[in-house]
Amino acid sequence: MGFFGQFRFSNGAWCSGSKEEPYLLIDVHDSDLASIEYAPVAGGASGRCFLGFEPRHYFDDPEANDPINPALEAQALADWARAATGAVVDTNRLQTLLADPDGEHPAEPFVEETVVRLLAALELPIPAELQAASAQQVLPTGAPRGGDAARQALHDLGATEVTPQTLGDFMGAVKKHLD
Structure with a gap:
């Protein structure tokens, strides 16, 4: 069995319960996928992206999530980091960490490693x-x-x-x- 965990960043610290904006919510599922939710959202992005696999590929269910635009979400996540913490983040680096929209296997065997890389990139x-x-x-x-x-x-x-x-x-x- 893999790792399961939920982590919420709000008001400059990891906390529980608060979705006061700006916030970042990470939900790790069985070491294979992590959903990332963030707000506020800018530039037409959805405010949600995935690491490891998108649920539609992981669960073999096209209805599990709407397709994600990695470039758009990476830019919006970088904008979120700038607004939330003042961090200037390389959007190309973020995009390489996001789940492949075509369902290709991720480079990291455990999504926790990718989450740690994402947080480091966001300077959290x-x-x-x-x-x-x-x-x-x-x-x-x-x-x-x-x-x-x-x-x-x-x-x-x-x-x-x-x-x-x-x-x-x-x-x-x-x-x-x-x-």
């Missing part, structure tokens, strides 16, 4: 639960998979969230616990 902190789930997926074969090394590394760093700036420290601490 990475929730500890998501960082730990992503770290579990990149551990070497035969390494503990329960997240113990990742949780211990977070504890050692005194972190409840891992930001893109501390990602190297975090991965180094995970490696220390694996050795």
Whole structure:
């Protein structure tokens, strides 16, 4: 079974319940797809995009979602980041992270890794639960998979969230616990 989780960013922090604009909502489904909802939305975009797979391809159901225009959503998401946090984001980088509109398999085997890359591109902190789930997926074969090394590394760093700036420290601490 893969990872399931929902993360909401509003008022400059990860929180629960609030959809006060600007907000970003990430819903990870079974490590295979993540839906991204954001508001406010500009430029005719839908305010929704996907990482990994679009639901219509994942569930083999053309009605599961309307087709997404990756270029339009990447631009709108970059505009969202600028309005929400002041971050200037490369729309081409964002577009490469979005689910392929034709249903091609994503480059990353676990969508949590793509979510972490998206948050880094948006210059947002990475929730500890998501960082730990992503770290579990990149551990070497035969390494503990329960997240113990990742949780211990977070504890050692005194972190409840891992930001893109501390990602190297975090991965180094995970490696220390694996050795």
